[in-house]
Amino acid sequence: MNSGADEYDVVVLGAGPVGENLADRARAAGLSTAIVESELVGGECAYWACVPSKALLRPVIARAEARRTPGARQGAEAPLDVAAVLAHRDAFVSNWKDDGQVGWLDSAGIDLVRGHGRLVEPCRVAVTQPDGQERFLVARHAVAVCTGSRAALPPLPGLAEARPWTSREATSSSTVPRRLAVVGGGVVAAEMATAWSALGSEVTMLIRGPGLLERMEAFAGELVAESLAEAGVKIRTGTSATAVRRDGAQGPVTLTLDGGETVEADEVLFATGRAPRTDDLGLETVGLTPGGWLDVDDTCRVRNVPGGWLYAAGDVNHRALLTHQGKYQARIAGAAIGARAQGVPLLETDRWGAHAATADHGAVPQVVFTDPEVGAVGLTAEQAEAEGRSIRVVDYDMGQVSGAALYADGYRGRARMIVDLDRGHLIGVTFVGPGVGELLHSATVAVAGEVPIERLWHAVPSFPTVSEVWLRLLEAYRG
Template structure:
């Protein structure tokens, strides 16, 4: 192509949900936009994370809930049809083909450039295509790094040769291992332990810490651990893996633990955190360290880059490693890029302004799709205490709500809300129990909107629904 066609207002590296949203917002602001992708358009979430994992988990959770309904449990007593579940999963990832996503980019006027993109100068991206040919793109206004994150594997002897599962293999496999070891106790670990245990694997979780979901309220991990144990998952805490070996004859994986004890499995999933995909995007050409998380301001512009042309959106900035939060950031960044390109002063960069990603620190929602579900937004009690806030913590047994008792026999769950006493509104809410994921947005609105607790008293929940938990929490708060 000629030089004119290689110049754009905005160039985006990474065509996952975050990059797509940033490109879309830039294009909506009237800016010419190109997006560069070396894998599938749609990114990690669409093919190896959020979408396939929830497609795998939905029948698992549905069966568990059906077994708690009188008159239905006998009808769902058998095993899952694993082949049907995997086929269903494959349909949601379009059999790992991105034609639909590519068609959407074309429909909104975003140019897709296939290949590996690297910064080679300020405002300049060089793309090496699948055929080895290079194309140089120049951005008039902004370059957005939206390359996401990858599974972080520990430096253990024998790990590479053992060919461990990461989240990608755990969400895409169509073969059920007889024995699965899961190293880690976070969200990926508990969700995949839930799924593969239901598919028939003997699951053993090996956790360095003292429990599951340690970044959430303690009762969340406790209730999930209790449920996993009841379904046959073995959970071992306060243990570390020191060595991993795969037998070349029968494929057995042997994990050596501190103290010399060993655990054998047919596959091992390492769910031990995430690392930024910034090791090969050319950061060194502009004075930044390759492989680092990128520090940004609230408009998502990378700090300390002269000219203010570089943005880092989504996982790469480490503010909130969640797809929906990255898309939120993309909307903020796209609006800021558009305004700056038009020479419009950014007047709304204060808290909750149109050009400030405030929710990243104040109102991040997350659902863990286990049985029971965990849904949380804002701060935990420990986080609020660490910040020196004056708060009141209110807990309630969700199983005592009529809607919950009707939802499932023997419903077990817990709710917590945290009230900032100085400001009179919620700063954190956590629900644990079957079906609570659909309660979360009401909590998110209350936290993000800083709705006064006294006004929430007038938001009457419908009877008999699980959402009546709001009334019970408020009653407990008022005393």
């Protein structure tokens, strides 16, 4: 089986942040490791998602905060310097070159194999290299699938010919469209509407559901929608596109809506979900269905694969489609692979153990970098009630916190904490307001650490900071 193949302890498919972290943890455990990548080392997050989107959004948010600050307001009234913002974005993605990431792999002792990798039998990967030559890799202990996800586009008539934007084009465009239609109401849609509107586009959002950010607390989407509307974004809810047409190679795009009305734009962004990049990985050769999400246990080992040699971390396992959560899974999986390779027994069901990705089940944090920001961790009230938990929901107007009033004139925001009454600790927290992304980790520690609600009284917030909202929530809880 190994004739003509290079042998490694671990072979990782996908050199995004998840694959890099898993390979690093396996290497730290003393295992020889190869990583296979068909595009840029660093992956989606580094070049077409988290990093470029936040580089676009940071000047937008900084100007918005300056406009709410006495003494700085007048200097923030001018339009953004579009060329400078785009250059800032380009610098953070290293102009879409991965030399720095490749250098890091070298320093970590991880071998990079360029090309498209696919399974051909258990523990054996065929890599079609850029020159068309095929190279075979054999894994002694594990193959890890860390290939991430791609934008999912609906099957609309004319969509392919219209050449729509996905998240990739929305974060990498070198020009500002005069009119931008955004189809979708999730995080990507809200963030990109925020960015491109501030950069000069006339933005129209077309949302199938009743509002923005439906997977979060309802007030989060409401406050973000209110701010977007004030910025000039047109938001239409309860509507869907049924067809798309572009006039000529560079002409405008026309969307036909379900009521027969049309909307015209220069570019259209479809932010309508994600699909796993598992369709051409040879999964059928090991008894799995190509193109689907991979079902894993808490060590990120794929279920129902004889021998237990296949792992999947990050978006492909559909547990939490967030870069930081995928990196967390990668650290867990890499440690588990290392322990199993050394014959160390694992307690896979041990909550919060070193080899169990327990946080995926109830302590997933997320920040939405809109204006206002949204930070949330754990369950929403609706989710907690659906699970049959006995809860108490405590809300507070963040604008009433002294630190928030100092942070910005007219600070608008809201905080919510959800207490599990049977267990006496927090199971969910949501903040909405300027700068709340930096508050979220305190909430994540409280939720993941299952800190008793009474103990939180002894975690004293500094005055005068926005973090005093914790004290106000606890006072409201005590009554």
